[in-house]
Amino acid sequence: MVVAMEQWATEEQIAAVIARLQEHKLDVHRSTGTSRTVIGAIGETHMLDLQAFEVMPGVAEVVRISEPYKLASRTFKREDSIVHVGDVPIGGKEIVVIAGPCSVESLDQTRRTAERVAAAGARMLRGGAFKPRTSPYSFSGLGEEGLEILRTVADEFGLKVATEAMDRTQIDAVVAYADMLQVGARNMQNFTFLRELGKTRIPIMLKRGLSATYEEWLMSAEYIMAGGNHDIVLCERGIRTFETYTRNTLDIAAIPVIKKLSHLPIIADPSHGTGRRDKVIPMARAAIAAGADGLLVEAHVDPDHAFSDGVQTLNLDQFDELMGQLRLITPVLGRTIR
Ligand code: PEP
Numbered sequence: 001m002v003v004a005m006e007q008w009a010t011e012e013q014i015a016a017v018i019a020r021l022q023e024h025k026l027d028v029h030r031s032t033g034t035s036r037t038v039i040g041a042i043g044e045t046h047m048l049d050l051q052a053f054e055v056m057p058g059v060a061e062v063v064r065i066s067e068p069y070k071l072a073s074r075t076f077k078r079e080d081s082i083v084h085v086g087d088v089p090i091g092g093k094e095i096v097v098i099a100g101p102c103s104v105e106s107l108d109q110t111r112r113t114a115e116r117v118a119a120a121g122a123r124m125l126r127g128g129a130f131k132p133r134t135s136p137y138s139f140s141g142l143g144e145e146g147l148e149i150l151r152t153v154a155d156e157f158g159l160k161v162a163t164e165a166m167d168r169t170q171i172d173a174v175v176a177y178a179d180m181l182q183v184g185a186r187n188m189q190n191f192t193f194l195r196e197l198g199k200t201r202i203p204i205m206l207k208r209g210l211s212a213t214y215e216e217w218l219m220s221a222e223y224i225m226a227g228g229n230h231d232i233v234l235c236e237r238g239i240r241t242f243e244t245y246t247r248n249t250l251d252i253a254a255i256p257v258i259k260k261l262s263h264l265p266i267i268a269d270p271s272h273g274t275g276r277r278d279k280v281i282p283m284a285r286a287a288i289a290a291g292a293d294g295l296l297v298e299a300h301v302d303p304d305h306a307f308s309d310g311v312q313t314l315n316l317d318q319f320d321e322l323m324g325q326l327r328l329i330t331p332v333l334g335r336t337i338r
């Protein structure tokens with residue numbers, strides 16, 4: 001349930017409500033928005049008499065959250081959340097572009113890519129050091145050496161780093177080198193991993209599972225939030241459908257739906273979402289027009305020789321073209337881009 005306080009409610013009144021909820025052994029989360037404080041209480045609330053809270057001084061409204069996800073829901077928090085990845089805010093007015101190769105292959109490849117994507121306006125560098133691959137014989141990343149490369153190169157060009165950890169044993173290394181930890185599509189429902197991430201304080205990019213519903217996706221975000229880490233950015237990366245022409249079907253409708261159901265920021269990945277280089281720019285435009293807070297885009301200095309996902313990876317001229325187009329679109333949407 002959610003207890004929304006009046007705008008003029010005092011700290012004592014807020015504390016009294018929190019204490020009363022805690023008497024009922026509920027897990028209490030306070031969210032202080034620009035206009036008012038909202039208190040979320042999770043646990044066995046069905047036996048509670050809501051009126052007993054409604055009459056407490058300073059209380060504006062008490063509502064039950066009907067959705068199975070609580071902390072992630074719009075009912076819990078009406079205002080959009082902004083996730084700060086260092087000095088990069090995701091979920092505000094600015095469209096944030098995270099770009100880079102599928103995999104970190106070498107210092108030279110990463111540096112040449114990063115230099116150009118930074119110059120074109122990307123705020124963050126992506127690149128896999130630990131790669132989830134369908135075949136055990138495929139290139140699976142440089143591991144810690146890859147993380148070091150990402151950090152060095154990102155610092156050189158003023159970028160933040162987003163990279164994937166595939167299991168709990170990789171969390172510490174990613175936290176040590178990166179600014180944002182990516183949970184891959186195949187791990188979206190790895191619940192023990194999600195619980196571990198709840199204990200960290202690094203911003204999380206939670207990719208949608210290959211066949212996950214919106215509710216399942218938000219429940220995965222809830223796992224991380226229930227552990228205490230509320231800095232989550234959702235990433236629509238395409239789902240499996242009957243269509244085989246594209247690698248996945250980028251579900252653009254997910255963007256307005258998630259915006260309605262949740263306060264969390266959402267970005268789109270048109271690279272994995274289509275699997276084809278020539279379809280990335282149009283789908284990126286569509287995602288931004290639909291309200292996405294940013295993009296995750298694969299770009300590479302020489303995509304035809306990339307170790308992974310070359311077919312869906314933009315070359316650096318195409319990346320410039322994408323940014324140029326986004327710069328035309330964003331003002332119409334009332335947003336900004338670097
Ligand atoms: C990636 O971003 O390179 C990746 C492996 O993504 P996904 O988990 O969405 O397949």
Ligand code: MN
Nearest residue numbers: 102298308309
């Ligand atoms: Mn990839």
